[in-house]
Amino acid sequence: MSPKRAPAILVLEDGRVFEGEAFGAVGETFGEAVFATGMTGYQETLTDPSYHRQVVVQTTAHIGNTGVNAADEESRRIWVAGYVIHSAARVVSNWRATRGLEDELAVQGVVGICEVDTRALTRHLRSGGAMRCGISSLDTDPKALLAKVKASPSMAGANLLDEVTCAEPYVVPANGQRRFTVAALDFGIKRNTPRRMAERGIETHVLPASSTFDDIAAVNADAVFLSNGPGDPATADHQVAVLRELLARRIPVFGICFGNQILGRALGLSTFKLKFGHRGINQPVRDETTRKVEITAHNHGFAVGLPSREHEHSAVGPPAGETAAGAEFDTEFGRARVSHICLNDNVVEGLSCMDIPAFSVQYHPEAAAGPHDADYLFDRLTEMIGDNISA
């Protein structure tokens, strides 16, 4: 129903072509095609640094209805490499909106495509796995575009931290009375994270991903937070090394997403690339300590391998039917356990150390966008800090 737009095409590295119409900036773009199933929160998705270098396929039918507003930005810019949707809003309707989504995409030069059979595309990615793709509203010759797609870099083995992290440290003050200080390593942190901590009286010192142990120690924080971020955790050797020092010194650590993968590696676990990842805000995770299910926001293409059976991991996730629930394992920092799993596919969604103050989850307790079920994890952080201080 959109007014006639310029034609555009999307080509996947395996040669499949999808036709559509230009959306956002007119041009050409490349990245890893991934699908996200959230029905709300496109603005948060677009501005989530974890989507850096990825072309996001939005499965929900209508995008842009509520426009964009400053308050819902999760970072300083839009990160997605390209944007694929079905129906673009013709008008904006929301009392908080300050401008239209398409203008925003155009201004930030983000190339998109609309009127695509996004369901067919999603089904293709589900069976073929996440793969490179290109979008063009300039040259709609599939062959030419395919060649360029094949030439573009792939996500496996990509280290993108330097591209998304903050240039300079900065501080997010606590709301009201400061209770604790946390040093947050910015691998692509979202604004809502310091906000959730500030609400609990935490002053957050956000540090660049490249920070050394001494940089961090200089803050002399009560705990260190490892943020979410893009790319392949297997390449983050520097961050793993720094983390191992922190753990050795029993400094309280809380990691999410990329941070969970870093902690996993520091504990001696492997990470692997999921076939098509988890990207949505309806993912059921069970907290093995309370046995309660929480509906959570996910955005990860990589995951931590199951401790017991690492070697059995293929690129398609854990062995079918196997559950990691509550699995305990030895690490050089003492006993640790799998604290959370995803009920859809048994992927490890959380780790917690039993002898040192450190835990992490693979998903997004700050949930922007997404349900707030996992907010309690920030309370666990303050508890951990409290216990550690009194200990």
Add this chain to the structure above:
Amino acid sequence: MPKRDDINHVLVIGSGPIVIGQACEFDYSGTQACRVLRSEGIRVSLVNSNPATIMTDPEFADATYVEPITPQFVEQVIARERPDALLATLGGQTALNTAMALHAAGTLDKYGVELIGADIDAIQRGEDRQRFKRVVATAGGEVPRSAVCHSMDEVRATVAELGLPVVVRPSFTMGGLGSGMAHTMDDLDRIAGSGLSESPTSEVLIEESVLGWKEFELELMRDRNDNVVVVCSIENIDPMGVHTGDSVTVAPSMTLTDVEYQRMRDMGIAVLREVGVDTGGCNIQFAINPADGRMVVIEMNPRVSRSSALASKATGFPIAKIAARLAIGYTLDEIPNDITRATPAAFEPALDYVVVKVPRFAFEKFPGADASLTTTMKSVGEAMALGRSFGEALQKAMRSAETSMPGLWTRPDPENVSLQASLESLRTPHDGWLYTAERALRQGATVADVAAASGADPWFVDQLAGLTQMRDDVAGATVLDRALLRRAKRAGLSDRQLAALRPEFAGEDGIRRLRHRLGLHPVYKTVDTCAAEFAADTPYHYSSYEDETEVAPSDRPKVMILGSGPNRIGQGIEFDYSCVHAVAALREVGFETIMVNCNPETVSTDYDTADRLYFEPLTLEDVLEVYHAEHDSGTAAGGPGVVGVVVQLGGQTPLGLARALTAAGLPVVGTPADSIHLAEDRGAFSKILSKANLPAPKHGTASTYAEAKAIAAEIGYPILVRPSYVLGGRGMEIVYDDSRLQSYITRATDISPEHPVLVDRFLDDAIEIDVDALCDGTEVYLGGIMEHIEEAGIHSGDSSCALPPITLGSGTIATIRGHTEALAHGIGVRGLLNVQYALKDDVLYVLEANPRASRTVPFVSKATGVSLARAATRVMMGASIATLRAEGLLRPHGDGGDLPSDAPIAVKEAVLPFKRFRTVEGRGIDALLGPEMKSTGEVMGIDAAFGHAFAKAQMATYGAVPDGGKVFVSVADRDKRAVVFPVKRLADLGFTVYATSGTGDVLRRHGIEYTPVRRHSDEHPDPALRDAVELIGSGELSLVINTPAGSAGVRTDGYEIRSAAVVVDTPCITTIQGAAAAVMGIEAMMRGDVTVRPLQELHAAMDAASPTRHRD
């Protein structure tokens, strides 16, 4: 937590007759519950008075009680069955209220029955509006300011504080009965007045108005581990002030950012926990101020609701099914998502399509009713559609609703309505306002103008504007090329709409040919709960103009069953019942079943019912495309493809497609289209009658008053007149003299030689008889013969009837058999035939014959223990009645026409919606019954004796039968003798008798004292006496016995009386047989010897009577 092992027997309460605000969605949820519980090895007992439901089929429960849903009867069932637990959260407000009463009466404790699904306190916290508001406050939420009032004085005091307008809402009523928006003090007195009387606790809530805000609903589920998921968010396009049941609604919500949506989700969950719904589903409504986002909680239903059914169909997440599992102890993470199989039910569905629901109204049936949409639900049904965009889903839903407007632009705009007028009419919400809005846009209104006038969010209005633009593109284009046509189809335009814009194609067939030539077909996507993240196991499809189809090839022989679309008066759940049975019958003999329907409330649109479900409009275009998709994929897979299309079971909707489908080469099974035409075309039909020399009322057709007058003179008054081109008794009237005939002709516009009026001799006080029969081309099997209790002239759908017939002699039965066989063969029926006869002076007249499943098929099946719909389906596929007898699907010998003398008697009673409607001035509407059907539902009473069965039917309708008080008696001369005995009994039982003079004299001569009352039509009324109609209207009476006699005057009296009685809910008996029966019933009730018996037992007894019958 696994299933509880202390629950081995559960009693499920259904929701009773279909009424506005409580329709077949509860058959869907109840049926799912029964399936689930039994699959868990739990014994299921069921109480539901509605025979048209699937859930009351004997195979869905271990003990099925078709008995009144009153505490008294349910207690009897409990005493007989001794269940461990009671599940009442899937039977709507009726079941919930009954459970509350049983608890209050201590019955549940007495028999040690645990209420599962929701506990009493939770129900009260959720349903009691005042307590609920406190709950919301504790949960940190906001509600409209309000106060609960028990008297008009309290009401006025509150309004003095809140200021007008206010919303008035009675507690514990369903579908907003008795509620309304008061703009003036007069409104207030009126609405609050009736509200106080509607509420079982005689309390009303006076509430701050948030008129015009955006309205949303959330469907939530909670398990006993306190895991909560939000299944679906639904946004109303109509703003606050229009009942959600009457609103056009959309899922998922379209105009919320994540921040606002999560705020609503958090609040929903907090409220759910605070209310303490321990397990199961619930529905919470919110209002949001579009100006600043202020959010208030409106209400919650601590049970499965109409919206839950909608949400289940919209998402593929079966709320009722899961609620039943949760009720017996499972937790969400232990229950598999049966669409993906691989993942658990503990998740929130993600949609990659848009769902739109539109209400279906029936104002044309209720002249004088205020047709504006308010806080009281008035729609009688709904249609749902899915599409990959809002425009596509909206337009599919609009054509699914089967109103007089089959989609935008398909009818010319009303003459000279100015833009101002269009905008003005948008200020009052009304049926079809979307059409008005689109017209206003075309007339030059801006999106803002229309949004302001209608209160709809600008985003939705702009979507309409997009369609208007598409209209211009299509109408303006020099050629309709592939690109443009594809864009138009993606926007949801039907071929019919396109044809309206491009006359040169001479109708939708022309457009379809072009479209097919250009290779434009819809593809079929799948509802999979997860936006394709995981593979789906369930073929639940909807069409869309996209690239990739998901129809799985299959080489099995396929049969398509066309459903009946949205519920409406005259075509309701009964037809869905037959369709669901067709599926079962076809599956048994190895066909792949394909259901096509668009009614979200039904069992037929449960993806568990047929092998494949297509949630599609029942228009020629949409049905043809499903056929092509299924047939082509079938033959491509090396199979025979679609070998049959069943049009006979879904009522008039699919029947109306028979000719076009046949012409398009589809294998329509059963009675061929031409034969169907023979029965429906007046001329052809009378030829059949005369050939078989069957008597029909004298008749003729006229296109002018003069002609009509001449015919009337020839056949004599009273006459029955009706337009020739309508069905379902629309526009039928009984006319007694020339002057009324003239006024009818002048009122009935567009009468022409092409569209004449049909004039029939009206058979005065004749006995009407309904027959459902089966014909395989040679043999005719009578399913059942129903004798109406009201005389002919009251639509068969509105009159009560008894099966087997109570007064017909074997001679008459033989004649009925003969006539029916002659008709079946004359028409060429293969499958079901429904005939209505009128018996007068020992002549059996044929009123009409419908070569399709009728409204009474389920009633007959339950009364006789034979599934007619199943048998009919097999016959349509070629089986002979002899074969079916041998298989045990039909009785080995004999049929429903000669039931054993000890067979139980079943009585059907209609349930009428008059109470829901008010005139603009707020008076009750004219509740006259006549040849045009008005009832929304029906109940069945079944027992060994007629009196008992009749009493049960009355109780199922009115809640109780009188056990004392005042009875008014006024009968025709021929009944005067017969009425004496029953009235004497009533007097002896302690009733005080009121009567009109004629009747009274007879009574007094037999020593019965009475108070004289004057007849309403008296020319010279005696001022000393009370007027009969006024007396009834006062509601003092507990029973009315009035048998109308022939003359027009007395008959209208009878109608006045009947309508007065309906308005005040007083049982009113209009036949002498009925009176005798009622008295027997009253005695039985007062003696307390009316007992309950499950269908399984009753049917077993009947089988025993025909020993060689075996069931599978």
